[in-house]
Amino acid sequence: MPLLYHHPVSASSRFVRLAIGEISFECDCVEEPFWQRRAEFLKLNPAGSLPVLVANNGYALAGAHVIGEYLDEVHGVLKRDKRLMPEDPYSRAETRRLTEWFLDKFDHDVTVPLVRERVLKLQMPADQGGGSPDSKILRAARANIRQHMKYLSWLAATRPWLAGDKLTYADLAAAAAISVLDYLGEIEWSEYAYVKSWYQRFKSRPAFRPLLSDRLRTLAPVAHYADLDF
Numbered sequence: 001m002p003l004l005y006h007h008p009v010s011a012s013s014r015f016v017r018l019a020i021g022e023i024s025f026e027c028d029c030v031e032e033p034f035w036q037r038r039a040e041f042l043k044l045n046p047a048g049s050l051p052v053l054v055a056n057n058g059y060a061l062a063g064a065h066v067i068g069e070y071l072d073e074v075h076g077v078l079k080r081d082k083r084l085m086p087e088d089p090y091s092r093a094e095t096r097r098l099t100e101w102f103l104d105k106f107d108h109d110v111t112v113p114l115v116r117e118r119v120l121k122l123q124m125p126a127d128q129g130g131g132s133p134d135s136k137i138l139r140a141a142r143a144n145i146r147q148h149m150k151y152l153s154w155l156a157a158t159r160p161w162l163a164g165d166k167l168t169y170a171d172l173a174a175a176a177a178i179s180v181l182d183y184l185g186e187i188e189w190s191e192y193a194y195v196k197s198w199y200q201r202f203k204s205r206p207a208f209r210p211l212l213s214d215r216l217r218t219l220a221p222v223a224h225y226a227d228l229d230f
Contacts, residue, residue: 001026001027001028001056002025002026002027002028002053002054002055002056003027003028003029003030003053003054004016004017004020004027004028004029004030004051004052004053004054005030005032005041005044005050005051005052005053005054006029006030006031006032006050006051007031007032007033007034007050008031008214008215008216009115009119009180009183009184009214009216010050010051010115010180011102011103011106011107011111011173011176011177011179011180012050012051012063012064012103012107012176013050013051013064013176014175014176014177014179014180014211015064015068015099015103015169015172015173015176016051016053016064016067016068016071017029017176017210017211018172018175018176018207018208018211019067019068019071019084019169019172020071020207021205021206021207021208021209021210022082022084022167022172022205022207023071023075023076023079023082023084025071025075027053032050032052033123034048034049034050035120035123035124035128035129036128044060044062045060045062047062049062049063051063051064051067053067053070064103064173065099065100065103068084068099068169072084072085072169081166084167084168084169084172085168085169086163086164086166086168091163091164091168094163094164094170095163095164095168095169095170096169098155098162098163098170098173098174099169099170099172099173101173102170102173102174102176102177103173103176103177106148106174106177107177109141109144109147109148110141110144110145110148110177110181111177111180111181113137113138113140113141114138114141114142114180114181114184114186115180115184116129116137117133117134117137117138117141118133118138118184118219119184119216119218119219121133122218122219123217123218142186145181145186145187149187149191149192149195152174152178152192152195153192153194153195156194156195156197156198157194161198162174162198171198171202175199175202175203175208178195178199179203179208179211182199182221182222182225183214183216183221183222183225184219184221184222185221185222189230200228200229200230203228204228212225212226213226
């Protein structure tokens with residue numbers, strides 16, 4: 001059976017897990033402490049980053065974008081109207097643009113620094129980058145949340161789904177990033193009604209259930225994390 005190396009608070013990992021759930025792709029998941037740079041893991045992905053999907057033939061696909069395209073080309077194309085990548089080339093371009101926005105820019109500006117400072121540093125030994133959170137980094141990331149949420153609010157208010165009329169990879173990428181921040185209690189939901197409505201719809205989908213059961217040993221989620229109507 002295919003094997004997915006992931007981490008519970010990696011937005012890119014969550015994106016792939018959501019895609020797997022939406023297309024009913026069967027695979028086993030294993031949590032990877034990527035900061036340890038295990039020799040066995042580096043053989044699969046020399047960059048040492050997550051996620052990595054190892055196919056039945058042993059081929060390792062590294063990176064959320066690569067895995068997403070693979071899943072669409074091999075399995076998603078069979079889903080017809082439930083395919084996560086649109087048929088129209090301009091809709092595909094918009095889907096890819098927004099997927100990149102949330103998995104790359106949003107991750108760089110917000111998710112990665114918050115996760116590193118609030119979660120990973122508590123798990124990592126000092127020689128691997130562990131230690132106390134940096135308050136300056138936390139303030140900068142939290143300031144960035146507001147700008148990104150304004151853009152997400154505009155998308156959620158003007159379109160049925162983020163990239164257009166149907167659910168796409170763009171929604172999965174955004175939901176993956178937002179779900180990490182929601183776990184950490186970093187979103188003031190009263191300020192973002194349109195995003196909250198969109199997120200509640202997505203949160204109710206069967207593919208999202210495994211994410212709602214995620215728990216970190218060092219940090220419990222906010223009280224409403226697993227609530228569908230919060």
